[in-house]
Amino acid sequence: MGDLPVKRILIRIVTVLATAAAPSTAAVRGSYTPDDYTLHLYHFDGDANDAVSSSPIHLTPAYGATVTESSYEGFGTALNTYEGSSNTSANQPIAYVDEVSISNFTGLDGAFTFEAVIRPAGSIPNHMQIISGEDDSTSTRGWQFRINTSGQLEFIKLTGTQETFAAALPTSGDHAWSGGQWFHAAVTYNGQENTAGNLKFYWTRLDSGASEANLLASFQMSADLLSYPRIDFAVGNEGRDYSGENFEGLVDEVRISSIARGPEEMLFAPGGVPPVIVSQPSDVRVRTPNSAVFEAVFESPTEPTAVWYRAGQSVELPVEPSGGRILSEIVYDAQTQRYTARLVFTETLVSDAGFYYCRISNASNVQRSSSAARLLVEGLIAYWTLDASDYAGGVYVDTVAGRPASVSGVPVFVEGADGSSLGAVQIGADSGLAVTEPLDLTGGTGAMTISLWAQRPSGLSSGSDVQMETWPEGTLLSVEGGLSSGSRWQHICVVYTGTSARIYVDGVFRAEGAYGLPMDTTAQLTLGGGIGGVEIFEGRLDDVRIYNYAFSSEEVAQVYYEMTGVGVCLLGHTSSYDLTGPAGAPDCVVDLYDLAMFASVWLEMYTLPDLAGLASEWLRCTLYPTCN
Numbered sequence: 021m022g023d024l025p026v027k028r029i030l031i032r033i034v035t036v037l038a039t040a041a042a043p044s045t046a047a048v049r050g051s052y053t054p055d056d057y058t059l060h061l062y063h064f065d066g067d068a069n070d071a072v073s074s075s076p077i078h079l080t081p082a083y084g085a086t087v088t089e090s091s092y093e094g095f096g097t098a099l100n101t102y103e104g105s106s107n108t109s110a111n112q113p114i115a116y117v118d119e120v121s122i123s124n125f126t127g128l129d130g131a132f133t134f135e136a137v138i139r140p141a142g143s144i145p146n147h148m149q150i151i152s153g154e155d156d157s158t159s160t161r162g163w164q165f166r167i168n169t170s171g172q173l174e175f176i177k178l179t180g181t182q183e184t185f186a187a188a189l190p191t192s193g194d195h196a197w198s199g200g201q202w203f204h205a206a207v208t209y210n211g212q213e214n215t216a217g218n219l220k221f222y223w224t225r226l227d228s229g230a231s232e233a234n235l236l237a238s239f240q241m242s243a244d245l246l247s248y249p250r251i252d253f254a255v256g257n258e259g260r261d262y263s264g265e266n267f268e269g270l271v272d273e274v275r276i277s278s279i280a281r282g283p284e285e286m287l288f289a290p291g292g293v294p295p296v297i298v299s300q301p302s303d304v305r306v307r308t309p310n311s312a313v314f315e316a317v318f319e320s321p322t323e324p325t326a327v328w329y330r331a332g333q334s335v336e337l338p339v340e341p342s343g344g345r346i347l348s349e350i351v352y353d354a355q356t357q358r359y360t361a362r363l364v365f366t367e368t369l370v371s372d373a374g375f376y377y378c379r380i381s382n383a384s385n386v387q388r389s390s391s392a393a394r395l396l397v398e399g400l401i402a403y404w405t406l407d408a409s410d411y412a413g414g415v416y417v418d419t420v421a422g423r424p425a426s427v428s429g430v431p432v433f434v435e436g437a438d439g440s441s442l443g444a445v446q447i448g449a450d451s452g453l454a455v456t457e458p459l460d461l462t463g464g465t466g467a468m469t470i471s472l473w474a475q476r477p478s479g480l481s482s483g484s485d486v487q488m489e490t491w492p493e494g495t496l497l498s499v500e501g502g503l504s505s506g507s508r509w510q511h512i513c514v515v516y517t518g519t520s521a522r523i524y525v526d527g528v529f530r531a532e533g534a535y536g537l538p539m540d541t542t543a544q545l546t547l548g549g550g551i552g553g554v555e556i557f558e559g560r561l562d563d564v565r566i567y568n569y570a571f572s573s574e575e576v577a578q579v580y581y582e583m584t585g586v587g588v589c590l591l592g593h594t595s596s597y598d599l600t601g602p603a604g605a606p607d608c609v610v611d612l613y614d615l616a617m618f619a620s621v622w623l624e625m626y627t628l629p630d631l632a633g634l635a636s637e638w639l640r641c642t643l644y645p646t647c648n
Contacts (some may be wrong), residue, residue, distance in 0.1 A: 055296040065096035085113035091272045098272035101256030112266035114257035123247040127278030130244030132209035137247035141269040142199035148267040153251040154259040161252040179246035187237035194228040202226040203569035211279035233283040294386030295320040301393035308399035314363040316390040326361035348432040373397040398569035408433040408442035425454035437473040437509040437562045444562035447548035454547040462541040466518040467570040475560040517570045526587035527580030587643025593644045610637045
């Protein structure tokens with residue numbers, strides 16, 4: 021769908037919150053607020069609890085570690101893992117939790133961001149662990165993020181093949197190492213294995229006036245952290261034996277994220293706090309031409325903007341507005357103090373099907389993208405009229421989506437099922453047969469309906485002439501004598517529900533059986549025969565339609581009625597007094613046939629209403645959708 025035309029979408033602010041002007045100079049933002057990518061967040065303000073409630077992993081301070089030391093201005097208190105002379109334990113200060121899976125600390129694609137605010141006390145007497153995931157067993161070690169004794173910021177990948185990455189801390193400039201000063205340290209990994217720059221270090225002095233985190237170095241890590249080992253997660257020390265690698269100083273604002281955050285997404289931004297998405301858009305399934313709505317709920321302290329995109333396009337461009345049929349808006353709820361970004365299709369088309377996501381920004385200059393939600397649209401996906409007017413250049417034209425069906429020989433056009441001149445095609449061994457280009461028959465819905473009209477010439481056998489075959493071969497269902505010989509056009513409809521299939525002839529149900537559609541429903545169709553030009557239908561075809569949903573019996577009857585003006589007898593719509601008919605089955609008319617059966621079991625059919633009821637229904641016709 022990359023070739024669809026796209027333009028900038030209309031943004032309509034319905035109600036906005038009055039906000040203060042954005043700060044004019046760069047500054048440290050203050051404590052983090054959890055967003056959709058925050059896995060764990062520790063403020064260390066009086067305790068070591070996890071600030072993300074969806075999957076809490078609480079830390080226990082031990083061996084002299086405390087959370088009562090004053091932190092950087094506006095950050096409350098911090099974790100103190102400075103050993104000090106009062107600690108007589110063999111172990112050193114730490115905040116930790118035992119036995120958790122590494123998968124709790126990365127995104128589904130393996131991406132992560134480990135970051136913290138730190139204040140080293142002075143010199144570097146030992147390796148000083150900032151954040152680590154380890155275990156006493158050498159086979160289940162995860163990672164170490166630390167300052168090593170060589171004055172380097174270091175990340176060690178311990179799962180799978182061990183890798184070590186290190187960069188010297190600056191000794192001059194705005195972000196120079198200095199004991200007693202506050203710094204922001206981070207390591208990010210984007211989940212793209214063995215690609216250049218997939219691992220990045222950031223090192224930023226908090227009072228430097230930086231407008232974003234300072235990139236220290238980039239590396240190439242060969243593979244993700246393994247997801248399955250269970251490790252001891254620790255802050256301020258290694259999670260293995262707690263002795264020898266404590267952080268000599270204070271640690272605060274530890275944030276673990278499921279993505280590789282950019283430098284503008286950390287503590288430093290000129291515009292203040294970025295938007296936070298609190299509710300993602302959900303998948304929508306709708307039948308044309310009904311409406312469809314996607315919503316993303318978010319918080320923002322400053323006036324936001326939102327732009328919706330369609331995923332999977334070769335170039336990322338906003339969704340195209342279309343004369344009021346597609347619109348975007350932001351609605352503010354004063355009670356919850358939240359915004360809702362909405363993408364509205366007031367009238368859906370099959371071509372609207374796809375994945376959509378929203379990108380939100382505000383005065384912070386930080387963008388947040390929602391997850392992509394799927395729009396499944398049920399409707400008519402292909403329509404070959406087989407009229408002479410829709411034949412050109414050797415192809416039958418699909419009047420819905422323009423998909424050509426390449427024709428063998430020179431087709432012979434005849435009178436159509438609706439009586440129109442040259443409105444159908446005569447199929448022969450050397451002409452009229454056509455093959456479509458590949459198309460997705462279901463568009464992800466898992467169901468479909470094929471509708472067509474056929475006329476069988478006189479003189480041919482009327483055996484099993486309507487058949488459906490299993491995938492890839494083998495007869496599943498057949499209708500004996502489904503098509504009569506002669507000049508009468510008949511409607512054939514095959515309905516696939518995903519687990520079963522039904523055949524209808526002239527609007528009447530004829531057969532049903534188990535039928536599973538393949539996972540991949542993209543295929544070429546042969547109109548008028550089998551694959552490779554075998555089993556040619558020696559007759560006439562008209563009005564071939566494909567829908568990507570399963571028709572009900574009423575919908576099948578409606579198609580037949582629209583072409584013929586003749587109603588169909590559906591048992592779900594007939595009278596309880598319609599007991600039989602000329603063919604020995606209910607015919608949607610209460611008449612002498614039904615009276616005779618009623619009389620033959622007089623006083624025996626206790627469940628049947630009385631004769632007065634039958635009289636009240638006398639000669640009532642219940643053909644669907646109406647009687648002639």
